[in-house]
Amino acid sequence: MSEAVLAQLIAQAEARGGDLVTLRAIAEEASALGAERALRRLGLEDEKARIDIGELRQLLSAWRDAKRTARNEVIGWVVRIVLALVLLGLAAKLGLVALVRA
Numbered sequence: 498m499s500e501a502v503l504a505q506l507i508a509q510a511e512a513r514g515g516d517l518v519t520l521r522a523i524a525e526e527a528s529a530l531g532a533e534r535a536l537r538r539l540g541l542e543d544e545k546a547r548i549d550i551g552e553l554r555q556l557l558s559a560w561r562d563a564k565r566t567a568r569n570e571v572i573g574w575v576v577r578i579v580l581a582l583v584l585l586g587l588a589a590k591l592g593l594v595a596l597v598r599a
Contacts, residue, residue, distance in 0.1 A: 502526050 503526040510519045536542045541550070588594055 500530060503530055 503523065506519060506523045506526055510516075510523060513519065533542065536546070540546070
């Protein structure tokens with residue numbers, strides 16, 4: 498349908514000359530036709546595609562949340578280990594290790 502409308506608009510432009518309204522209509526129809534072709538090539542032309550894209554976005558969001566949480570946990574553990582090592586070093590420096598051995 499869009500191809501027929503586009504062909505009709507081009508014929509109109511040839512017959513009457515390219516006025517601004519006709520040229521805008523041609524650009525709009527050509528854009529819509531190109532978008533439809535691109536979606537069809539990607540397999541996203543049906544109504545189920547909207548649902549699929551929504552589910553993919555939710556899945557991607559969940560993945561990003563999981564990745565962020567994992568990164569934060571790793572950073573938290575590294576900080577705890579570093580603090581524990583600092584405390585052990587401080588205890589050794591102050592001679593508190595001898596008190597624990599006794």
